[in-house]
Amino acid sequence: MSESASKIWENVPSPFCGIASDDLKIQVDGTRVKVLEHGDAVTIPGFEAPLTDTAPRVAGRPVGLDIAVAEAAALLRTARLPLFSGFGTDVNDTRAAISLVDKSRGVFDQMRAEGGMRNLAVLQDSGWIATTLAELKNRVEVLVCFGSDVEANFPRFFERFVWVPATLFGQDTAQREIVFIGSAPKGSAATAPDGRLPKIIPCTQQALPEVAAGLAALARGNRLQADAVGGVPVAELQALIDRIKQAQYSVFTWAAGQLNFPHAELAIQQVCQCVVTLNKTVRAAVLPVGGQDGDRTAGQVCTWLSGFPCRVGYLRGYPEHDAYHYAGAQLLGNGEADVLVWVNSIGLNPPPGIAVPTVVIGRSGMVFEQEPAVFIPVGCPGIDHAGHMYRCDNVVAMPLYKLRDSGLPSAAQVLAAIEQAMGAKTC
Amino acid sequence: MLIKLSGGTVYDPAHGVDGQVRDIYVRDGRIVPPTGDTPDQEYDLRGKIVMAGAIDMHTHIGGGKVTIARNLLPEDHRKDPAPREGLMRAGCGHAVPSTLTTGYRYAEMGYTAGFEPAVLPINARQAHHEMADVPLLDVGGYVMLGSDDFLLRMLRDGRSQAEINNYVAWTIHSTQCIGVKVVNPGGISAFKFNQRNLDLDEQNSYYGITPRQILQTLARAVHELGVPHPLHVHGCNLGVPGNVETSLNTISGIEGLPMHLTHIQFHSYGTEGDRKFSSGAARIAEAINKNENITIDVGQVLFGQTVTASGDSMAQHRNSAVANPNKWVCMDIECDAGCGVVPFKYKDKNFVNALQWAIGLETFLLVEDPWRIFLTTDHPNGAPFYAYPHLIKLLMNKSFRNDALARINPDAAALSTLGSIEREYSLYEIAIMTRAGAARLLGLRDRGHLGEGAAADITVYTAQEDQEKMFEKPDYVFKDGELVVKHGEIVKIVWGNVHTVKPEFDRAKIESELKPYFDRYHTMKLDNFMIRDNEIEDDGRSKILVHSCKKA
Numbered sequence: 001m002s003e004s005a006s007k008i009w010e011n012v013p014s015p016f017c018g019i020a021s022d023d024l025k026i027q028v029d030g031t032r033v034k035v036l037e038h039g040d041a042v043t044i045p046g047f048e049a050p051l052t053d054t055a056p057r058v059a060g061r062p063v064g065l066d067i068a069v070a071e072a073a074a075l076l077r078t079a080r081l082p083l084f085s086g087f088g089t090d091v092n093d094t095r096a097a098i099s100l101v102d103k104s105r106g107v108f109d110q111m112r113a114e115g116g117m118r119n120l121a122v123l124q125d126s127g128w129i130a131t132t133l134a135e136l137k138n139r140v141e142v143l144v145c146f147g148s149d150v151e152a153n154f155p156r157f158f159e160r161f162v163w164v165p166a167t168l169f170g171q172d173t174a175q176r177e178i179v180f181i182g183s184a185p186k187g188s189a190a191t192a193p194d195g196r197l198p199k200i201i202p203c204t205q206q207a208l209p210e211v212a213a214g215l216a217a218l219a220r221g222n223r224l225q226a227d228a229v230g231g232v233p234v235a236e237l238q239a240l241i242d243r244i245k246q247a248q249y250s251v252f253t254w255a256a257g258q259l260n261f262p263h264a265e266l267a268i269q270q271v272c273q274c275v276v277t278l279n280k281t282v283r284a285a286v287l288p289v290g291g292q293d294g295d296r297t298a299g300q301v302c303t304w305l306s307g308f309p310c311r312v313g314y315l316r317g318y319p320e321h322d323a324y325h326y327a328g329a330q331l332l333g334n335g336e337a338d339v340l341v342w343v344n345s346i347g348l349n350p351p352p353g354i355a356v357p358t359v360v361i362g363r364s365g366m367v368f369e370q371e372p373a374v375f376i377p378v379g380c381p382g383i384d385h386a387g388h389m390y391r392c393d394n395v396v397a398m399p400l401y402k403l404r405d406s407g408l409p410s411a412a413q414v415l416a417a418i419e420q421a422m423g424a425k426t427c
Numbered sequence: 428m429l430i431k432l433s434g435g436t437v438y439d440p441a442h443g444v445d446g447q448v449r450d451i452y453v454r455d456g457r458i459v460p461p462t463g464d465t466p467d468q469e470y471d472l473r474g475k476i477v478m479a480g481a482i483d484m485h486t487h488i489g490g491g492k493v494t495i496a497r498n499l500l501p502e503d504h505r506k507d508p509a510p511r512e513g514l515m516r517a518g519c520g521h522a523v524p525s526t527l528t529t530g531y532r533y534a535e536m537g538y539t540a541g542f543e544p545a546v547l548p549i550n551a552r553q554a555h556h557e558m559a560d561v562p563l564l565d566v567g568g569y570v571m572l573g574s575d576d577f578l579l580r581m582l583r584d585g586r587s588q589a590e591i592n593n594y595v596a597w598t599i600h601s602t603q604c605i606g607v608k609v610v611n612p613g614g615i616s617a618f619k620f621n622q623r624n625l626d627l628d629e630q631n632s633y634y635g636i637t638p639r640q641i642l643q644t645l646a647r648a649v650h651e652l653g654v655p656h657p658l659h660v661h662g663c664n665l666g667v668p669g670n671v672e673t674s675l676n677t678i679s680g681i682e683g684l685p686m687h688l689t690h691i692q693f694h695s696y697g698t699e700g701d702r703k704f705s706s707g708a709a710r711i712a713e714a715i716n717k718n719e720n721i722t723i724d725v726g727q728v729l730f731g732q733t734v735t736a737s738g739d740s741m742a743q744h745r746n747s748a749v750a751n752p753n754k755w756v757c758m759d760i761e762c763d764a765g766c767g768v769v770p771f772k773y774k775d776k777n778f779v780n781a782l783q784w785a786i787g788l789e790t791f792l793l794v795e796d797p798w799r800i801f802l803t804t805d806h807p808n809g810a811p812f813y814a815y816p817h818l819i820k821l822l823m824n825k826s827f828r829n830d831a832l833a834r835i836n837p838d839a840a841a842l843s844t845l846g847s848i849e850r851e852y853s854l855y856e857i858a859i860m861t862r863a864g865a866a867r868l869l870g871l872r873d874r875g876h877l878g879e880g881a882a883a884d885i886t887v888y889t890a891q892e893d894q895e896k897m898f899e900k901p902d903y904v905f906k907d908g909e910l911v912v913k914h915g916e917i918v919k920i921v922w923g924n925v926h927t928v929k930p931e932f933d934r935a936k937i938e939s940e941l942k943p944y945f946d947r948y949h950t951m952k953l954d955n956f957m958i959r960d961n962e963i964e965d966d967g968r969s970k971i972l973v974h975s976c977k978k979a
Contacts (some may be wrong), residue, residue, distance in 0.1 A: 011952045022955045027820070091556055092966065103515050123498055127754040127768075129744075133950045134549075134761040138576075139619065160950070168576055168948050170635065176562045256430060279744070285759055300494060304557045307518050307525030309498045318508040318517040319525070323500045386965070388552065395491055395760055397552035399955055399962060 008036070013089065013389070013398040015346050015382035016046030018291030019133060019154050019161075020391035020398045023215050028404045033383060040155040042292070049348055049365045053377040060371045064171050069414065072359040072374045073421035075339050076378055081315065082106035083337035085328040086362075087298035088347035089411055090387030090400060094294075094301035095288040096415035097343050105417055107313040107337070108330035109300055111349065115257030117323045119288045120309055121265035128272040131251055131285035132393040138168045139159040139249040140176060144240070145198075146254040147182040151189040153255050153292060158189040179240060181211060201240070203230045205261055212270035215241065219277040241278075250284040257290065259326045291392030293347045300390045332356065345411040346389075361411045377422075379408035429454050429468045430908065434506070435472030435887060438854050439479065440863040441876030445855045451477065453883040456908035460879050472887055475902060479875050480539025480857050482865040482885030485659075485689055485724050486806040488566070489543045489557030491550045492736040492766040495756050496523040496807070499768060501753075503732055510939070514917050521736045522770075524805045530562035530923075532813050534912050536957070537886030537901040540565035540874060541812075543610055544659060544689060545738045547571050547764040551602035552958055555925070559969050563911055565884075566919070566969075567926035569659045570602045571738055573609035573641045575943065576762040579634040588647055595648040595931030597941070601957040602695075605869060605926045605974065606647050606656035610738040611663055612638035615765040618741035625741065627663050627676050638663050639680050646684040650789055652930035653976035656871020657685030657722065662694050665742040669698045672708025678714050690726025690805040692787040700842055704779060706786045709844065712793030715800070722868055723794070726805035727787035727818055728780065734770045735808040743767020773810070778796055779837035785832070791822055792848045797859040799869070816898035822852040823894045860900040870974045871926060883908035922968035930976040 007029065013022035013029055017040075024331035025037035028048060033047045051314045056170035063071075084101050087094060087110040101108045110116070122128065136143070145161065150157050164173055173254065178190045178198035183207065190198040199279065203211050207230030214229035218241045224234050244250045268318050278284045290296060299310045306312045308321035324330075331337040332354050340358040351358055357373040360366065364377040380398030381387030387410075390397050437449040445542050452459045452466070455752045480537045486492050497504065500522060507520035507646040509528045518525030524532065531540060541561070546554045546568035558566040572578050572595065582593055595607060613636055614625040620632050646658040663675050664670040674694040678686075688694065691711060699705035715721055732751075737743050740757045744767060747755040751772040758766045764922050773780040787809070802819070806812035821828045825848075831842055840846070852860075868874020887903040904912035912917045938953065945953040 013951075020951070022952050030430070099516065102511055120498065123754075123756065124501065125754060127499065127750075127756045129757045131759045132761050134763070134948070135619070135759045136737075137950060138762050138948060166947055197934055210451055248621075281761075282807075283619060300553070301556075303494050303497045304489075305518070305560055307497055307504050307520075307528065308501055308522070314511075316508075317510040319519060320505070320508075370924055377943070386962075388556065388962070390553075394494075395550050395553075395758075396951060397550075397556065398951065408550045 009403055012403070013382065013400055014043040014046065015380065015389050016043050016401050018289060018296070018392040019157060020389065020396060021156055021160065022398055024318070026403060030216050031406055040392050042155060044212050047383065048341050051364045053364050053375070054408060056374070056376040058374050065376065065409065068374050068376050069421050071420045072376070075357055075359060075373065077422055079104065079339035081331065082339040082341055083109065083328050083331050084341045085109045086111050086344035086351065088294040088344045088349070090294070090345070090381035091295060091397070092387055092391050093299055093343065093345050093381065093411040094298050095305065098302060098305045098410035100301045100415050100419045102112060102314050103422060105317065106325045106341070107328070107331060108310065109326055110295050110298040110310050112257060112290070113310050114295055114327070115255070116290055116295055116299060118256040118259060118265045118268055120323060122269045122272055126269060126273065129275055129279055130152065131287050131323055132240070132395045133161055133387070133391070136251050136287060137164055140167055140251045141247040142177045142244055142250040143249065144179045144181060144252045145213070146252055147205060147267070148253070148255040148258045149183065149185045149253060150253060150289060151185050151187045153257070154289060155189070163193055172321045177243070182208060182259065201232055201236055203232050207231055208259070209270065210273070211237070216270045216274040216277065219274045221365070234406040244284060245282055246280060248283065249286065251287050252284070253287040255289050277286040287393065289392045291390065293349070294389065296390040296392060296394055300394060331374035341345065343411055343415070345380055345404055361414050364406070376414050377408060378411045378414055379406050381410070385410050428463055429462070432472050432477065432885065433469055435475045435477035437477045437877060438858040438861040439877040440855055441867070442878050451877060453905070453908045456666055456883055458877060458879055458881045458883050463506070465944065469670065470903065474890070476854065476888040476890050477877070478886050479862040479877055479881070480886050480906065481537050481861040482875055483533070483538055483541040483803065483806070483812060484801050484810055484865040484869060485544045485803045485879060486541045487543060487545065487736050487808070488541050488712070490527070490546060490554035492545070492738070492768055493523050494557070495575045495766070495768045496734045496736045499754060499756060500734055500770060501889045503734070514920050520813070522732060522811055523736070526557050526560040527562060530564050531917055534563035534904055534906070534917060535915055536622065536813065536815060536899060537888070537904050538564065539777045539884035539904070539906050542566065542605070542869065543568045543628060545571050545610065546604055547738065548575065548598055549761040549763045551587070551604070555603060555958065555963055558925070559963065562920050562922055563624050563906055565923035565926060567605040567877065568602070568603040569606035569608035569656070570596060570612055571608050571764050572599055573612040573645060574614065574764055576616070579613065579616060579631065579636055582636045582640060583634045588644065588651070591644055592651050593932045593937045595645065596652050596930040597934065597937045599654070600929055600932070602885045603925065603927050603958050603963060605928050606654060606659055607645060608659040609645050610661040612641035612664065613649050614638065614663060614741045615738060618744065619759050619767065623741065625743070625774055627673055627680065631880035640707045642681060644683055644753060649706070650684055650895055654928050655976070656928055657687045658866060659687045659689055659741060661689050665693050665739055666706045666746060666869055668696045670694050671697050675714055678718055681720070683720050685720050689724050690803065690808065692726045692728065692783060692809070693721040695786050695790060702778060704782060706782060706789060708743060708786045708789035709793055712790055715794050716844060717894060722801070724800040725787050725790050726803055726809045728773050728783040729804060729810035729814045729818065730775045730780065730784065731810065732770070732772045732775045733807045733810055734768060736766070736768045737808065738764055740765030740767045743769050761950070775835045777826040778836045778839050781835035782842060784835060785839060785843035785845045788821060789826065789843060789845055789848065792850045797856040800860060801865055801868070802860045810874065816895040819857055819898050820893070820895040823857065825849065825851050826949050869926070870928065872974070878952035907969055923972045925963055926972050926974060928976050929973050
C-alpha cells in the first residue's frame, strides 16, 4: 500500500470484505475516510462510518479507560459463565480475546458462526476437496452456485474472479458457464460480459437437499428411478454432471449463511461428496464462501490457539469444542450465560438485546438499543491500526494498515488490560 | 546476569566434546568463556547430562494445513486436554496440538527450536501467525516452490538460472523463511491439470517440465544464493511401493549438488515379496553413505492415531483411500501450491504400517554418518512429536527395539533386517542428530552447540538407564539463557526468535515482472503479499534473526 502527500491511500485491503479486496483507493481527511475507487455496498459503509464515541462509558456515564476496564474485569471475576461473542476482529484482537476467555473460563462464539457450523459439520464428518480464489479466477470453466446468491454477500465476486480479462492458462473467460441451483440471483453480476445470462436450475430451498443428493448419485453413476428430484428434471441434473465431466475444472460454491434451513449440512455434504466422486476422473472442487465480519479470522485464530474450531468453551479449564452447546444465542436464550462480552472492532453490529450484564468492546460509531453495562470504544483494524485478517478461503491472510490517527485503543489492548486487571478468578 | 552450570557431563559434538565434565558460563543469554566473577546463579550439575537445546528441523507446527487438521479431528484432540496450569494457558495435545501446547511440550522435552517445513508462499503469513503463538521455541520456515505457476512458467520459457535465482531469493525474503522446500516437484500443479502421478522424468502436461528439471534448478538456485540449508526435497511418488527407485534416481540425478531428502522413510519402498511391498532402506542408506552431498531426515512412523498433513495434494488424494477415520481434505491453492490432510492410524499388526516402522528404524541404523541424518517423525505425519523420547530409546537400546519388533506384524518383521542390526546410538550421536547436525545443516552458527558465543539454549538431563524417561523430562531447560523448564515444569514463558536468511538479489528486476503478474492473475497485490519485518516483530514477542548466506 502506498501513501501520497494528499493522504490518498492506494491498494488498501478491506477488512469488511470476505473476499479481501485489496485494490481500494481511499482518501483520509482528518478522521474522515472516503472510498474513492473500488468500493461496494459492503466496503463503503465499512470504511466511511464516522467516528463518534471516543470515551468509555459505564452504565451510560463517560469514564476513564481504567475505570471501564476495572468494571469489566470485576464482572468477569465473578461471572459463572461469561460468553464472548461478536468477533468482527482481526488476528491480534482475537488472540487477546482467546487469552481472556481462557482466563475467565468463558465460551468463545463468533456472531456468524451458525453458517460456518454447517460447513464444519461436513468437514468433520467426511471432508472435501476445496479450492481458493486464485484457482477459481484462473481455472474455472463451470461454476455452480448452490442455493446461494453469492453476489449478495460478495458484490465483487464475479468481477474479481470470474469475468476477468485474462487467465494464466489462456481461457476465454467470457465463455465461462455459471449455474445457479435454487433461485436466480437478484443482481446481474453473474451475467457474462456479452449479456449471456447464468443458467438457473430452479428449485425451492426445501428441495436443495434432495437436488444435492440427486447430483451426488448421478456423479456416482447411479441411475435414478424418478423423473424429477426436488422438482428438477433428472435429465437436467444429468446434463450438468455430464458437462462437468467434460470440463477442465469446475467449482461448486455456496454461502453457508444463506442455507438457512434445518440440517443444511446434509445438503452441503451431498455437494461435497458429489465433488469427491467427480474427482475420480476429472478435476473439480468446492469453495465455501464466508469471511464477512471477521468470521474466518476468528475461526482461524481460535483453532490454532485452542486446538479446536470455533464454538469453544473453557469452562473446565481447558478448551472443548461443541457446535451446539456453545452457540451464543442459546447460552443467552436459556439463561446459562451470565455475562456477555461483545467484541466487535470491525463491524458496527451491536450485541443482541439481552438481559445479562454486557461489556462491549466495540468500534466507535456503534449504536445501541440498550446501553450496555460497559462500553469501551475501540479503533477499527485496517483504519485505526494495523492488523491482519483471513479471507473466505482461509488461505490468504491480508495485512491491514493504519490509515488515520484516531487515538482509540485497539480491542487487543483493551482485552489485555482487562485480563491484567482481573487478577484471580473468584468464581 | 552470570549463570554457572557446574560440573555437568557435556555432550557438544560441534566441538568434539563427548561426555566430558565441564563448567559452562552464561551471561546475558550467551555462553561466555570461564570467568572468575562470582555467578549470580549456580546450578550444580554433577552427574547430569548437558547438551545444547534440541532442534527439530522438520515439524509441521504452523500454517493452513495443520489448522485444517485441527478443524478436522476434534475427537482426537478431545482425548488429550491440556488444562490451564501454572504459567501455561489451556490448550490440547494429540495429533496436532494447539500452538500453545506445542510450545510447552517441546520445551518440556528440551527442544528449543522447531522448523516448519512447508510454508506455502501465499499462506506464509498464517504460518508465521501460528509459529508466533508457539511459546518457548525458536522457529523458522522453508518456503515451498516447485508447483507455483511463476516458477514453472520460467522453466518452460527457458529463463536463465540467474533469473530463477532472483525469483527464489525474492520469495525467501517475502515469506521470511530460512530455506526452500520442494514437494512432489511439479506434481501438485500437475494434479490440478488432472494428472494423478508424476514420475521423475514425466512431464507436467501443461508446462512440459519434469520433476528432475525442477529439482536441479531449485537445488542450484539455493546453492548459488548461498542459502546454508540445501534444497529440502519431498520427492515424487510419496508412499508408492517401488518409490525407492525414484529416490535413488533423485539422488543420482542431482549431480552432486547439496540436497536434503525429507521423510525418506515414506520414499524407501520396494516391491518385493508376496504383497509387493518391501523395505528399500538398505539401498537408500547405501546411497546416502556414498553421496556426501545428501542429507536426510527419517519421518519415522510410530504406532497410534495421527494425521498426515502435506503439501502434496496429489499423493494425499491417493492416500485418502486409507484415511482413518474416513474423512479427509484436499486443496488446490492459489496457482501456488496445494495441501492434503488425511488422518492415519498406524497399527503394529498391520503389515504395511509395521514395515513402515521397520523401514524408518533400518534407515536410522544403516546410515553411518549421524551428521547427515536427522531425527524426525515428520510431525504429525509419522507420529506426534512427543513420541521422540520413545524413538530415541528405540535407537539407543537394541533389546527394547527387538522386543518391539517381536510385537509387530510377523510378516513385516520377517521381511525386515532390523532384528539383525546391532547398532545402538550413543548419547553423542543423539546430540549430533538432534542438535549439532541440525544447526549446521540450517546454518545456525550460534545454536546447537555449547561453545563460546553460542546462544544459551541448553538442556540438562539426569542420566537414566531408560532413555525414554531421560529424554522426556529434562531437569533444566534454558532458552537464550533464561531458565524456562525445571524438573519438567514450565517456570518461565519466553517467546522464540524467527530464523531467516536474506540472500542478495535484484529486487527491482524481479518485481518489475512480478507486479503486473500479481495484478493480472493473483487475487492480492504484490505489496500486500510481502511480509514485512514489523508484521512479525511489532507485538514485541518474536525477533527476526538473519543468518548469513555465502554465495557459492
